[in-house]
Amino acid sequence: xxxxxxxxxxxxxxxxxxxxxxxxxxxxxxxxxxxxxxxxxxxxxxxxxxxxxxxxxxxxxxxxxxxxxxxxxxxxxxxxxxxxxxxxxxxxxxxxxxxxxxxxxxxxxxxxxxxxxxxxxxxxxxxxxxxxxxxxxxxxxxxxxxxxxxxxxxxxxxxxxxxxxxxxxxxxxxxxxxxxxxxxxxxxxxxxxxxxxxxxxxxxxxxxxxxxxxxxxxxxxxxxxxxxxxxxxxxxxxxxxxxxxxxxxxxxxxxxxxxxxxxxxxxxxxxxxxxxxxxxxxxxxxxxxxxxxxxxxxxxxxxxxxxxxxxxxxxxxxxxxxxxxxxxxxxxxxxxxxxxxxxxxxxxxxxxxxxxxxxxxxxxxxxxxxxxxxxxxxxxxxxxxxxxxxxxxxxxxxxxx
Amino acid sequence: xxxxxxxxxxxxxxxxxxxxxxxxxxxxxxxxxxxxxxxxxxxxxxxxxxxxxxxxxxxxxxxxxxxxxxxxxxxxxxxxxxxxxxxxxxxxxxxxxxxxxxxxxxxxxxxxxxxxxxxxxxxxxxxxxxxxxxxxxxxxxxxxxxxxxxxxxxxxxxxxxxxxxxxxxxxxxxxxxxxxxxxxxxx
Numbered sequence: 001x002x003x004x005x006x007x008x009x010x011x012x013x014x015x016x017x018x019x020x021x022x023x024x025x026x027x028x029x030x031x032x033x034x035x036x037x038x039x040x041x042x043x044x045x046x047x048x049x050x051x052x053x054x055x056x057x058x059x060x061x062x063x064x065x066x067x068x069x070x071x072x073x074x075x076x077x078x079x080x081x082x083x084x085x086x087x088x089x090x091x092x093x094x095x096x097x098x099x100x101x102x103x104x105x106x107x108x109x110x111x112x113x114x115x116x117x118x119x120x121x122x123x124x125x126x127x128x129x130x131x132x133x134x135x136x137x138x139x140x141x142x143x144x145x146x147x148x149x150x151x152x153x154x155x156x157x158x159x160x161x162x163x164x165x166x167x168x169x170x171x172x173x174x175x176x177x178x179x180x181x182x183x184x185x186x187x188x189x190x191x192x193x194x195x196x197x198x199x200x201x202x203x204x205x206x207x208x209x210x211x212x213x214x215x216x217x218x219x220x221x222x223x224x225x226x227x228x229x230x231x232x233x234x235x236x237x238x239x240x241x242x243x244x245x246x247x248x249x250x251x252x253x254x255x256x257x258x259x260x261x262x263x264x265x266x267x268x269x270x271x272x273x274x275x276x277x278x279x280x281x282x283x284x285x286x287x288x289x290x291x292x293x294x295x296x297x298x299x300x301x302x303x304x305x306x307x308x309x310x311x312x313x314x315x316x317x318x319x320x321x322x323x324x325x326x327x328x329x330x331x332x333x334x335x336x337x338x339x340x341x342x343x344x345x346x347x348x349x350x351x352x353x354x355x356x357x358x359x360x361x362x363x364x365x366x367x368x369x370x371x372x373x374x375x376x377x378x379x380x381x382x383x384x385x386x387x388x389x390x391x392x393x394x395x396x397x398x399x400x401x
Numbered sequence: 402x403x404x405x406x407x408x409x410x411x412x413x414x415x416x417x418x419x420x421x422x423x424x425x426x427x428x429x430x431x432x433x434x435x436x437x438x439x440x441x442x443x444x445x446x447x448x449x450x451x452x453x454x455x456x457x458x459x460x461x462x463x464x465x466x467x468x469x470x471x472x473x474x475x476x477x478x479x480x481x482x483x484x485x486x487x488x489x490x491x492x493x494x495x496x497x498x499x500x501x502x503x504x505x506x507x508x509x510x511x512x513x514x515x516x517x518x519x520x521x522x523x524x525x526x527x528x529x530x531x532x533x534x535x536x537x538x539x540x541x542x543x544x545x546x547x548x549x550x551x552x553x554x555x556x557x558x559x560x561x562x563x564x565x566x567x568x569x570x571x572x573x574x575x576x577x578x579x580x581x582x583x584x585x586x587x588x
Binding site: 009012016020226 | 573
């Protein structure tokens, strides 16, 4: 398309075409962005604290001191456990209540799905779980008017009652699926690569498209069924979802709690994965944004339009020493990205909720489901209710790299 | 099947809306490459690409495929987002920051691994072109027809061609002699 008789421009144009065709976002970006979109995106606008100038050294020092002071002042207010239920409170000297750490040494009994139990801590030091929200940017709004997740800097205090946690917690490990594993999973659903050009993780059947995604840093290997033709229909979204999953052999083999909510593409039924905790309520899986995770089924106009969930994985488990609630609360206050430059635009947030949860973390040839404390608290900015989320590993710091 | 006017021509377009995920996965690489060519660095390109699809996701309910091809619709959003980015930061300041933040020897390994060096050099050269030439090169190389490029840039098809060719000549002048004349480096 360049001017005639100018081979040099022709050559340049050819190189440009190859450059555009060969320029791709980094690996994992597509799935990360899609995950954000799925959490519902209104976050096109930027937030004031995103564009703040780099810290001057003195400002940074002052901010660190402020954080430390806030942490020290906040600690006496920290509470843990459930006083109403008579959980023992200790460590009055520090002003921090200690939750019941019952069932000490019983973590070996926490065996979801009769998993084989390896020796305690047998996986070695583990990667550290963390939220993958873009530091300094907002999360994405939900369509239901729920608070907008926020991952930027904030001044934090903790008033949450931490859940009772055993002395040890189970860690679950899985090997990354091979291409043969993915082919086998697709074949089980009646899908194949026949007639599919290009991306080796796309499969098709007569009734749907199947995308298989290998694990990334914060997402376990997942499948997505879309472009669905036919299937169950009905007015009860969960019943339709249940029927579709059963018909295709996709009903979760792991414990799950189902709930549903309206979204832009229809009603989403989420089967949140549950991990048993010895002597306590199960802990739900959360994703890299701190939102409930598991298997999602989107139902629109009475029919299933998309299914997304973790690939079946072979799990083994091992018990690791847990982190004390006092330490977890301290770590929440100082969790990155901290208080930014300490300017007036940085919100002050009281983290008044804390739950024990599990997060998927990829690490080379293996991935893990790791226990975490998920702290949260809301604040208002420009008339919008936002939710600050902080994740702190629930295992003792020595167990992580 | 419906039809949409593109300039004076009727062009058939599918009347059915594709699933947004199909649109997303089908276009994310092209949108990213376009934005990358307009902004000159990978970090900003990711940021703006995310904004593009956030906006598209929000507006998808109002998108009417009978009136606009998905390509024209998405690239209109992308063009506006890239222009907004230029306006916000100031182009020269942004380039200065990009140069300071992303020196050749300190680019994140995962980004480097995804971009061949020769591509990166070309894309950054495109980002330094005059605004209109840069847009014409970016949109055309993203697969849009000159008619569509002109439509997005509010000019005629011929004017879009002219901007594109001027852009090619300017680009040749921006590239170092060895880069503009040597054959492409192997991957």
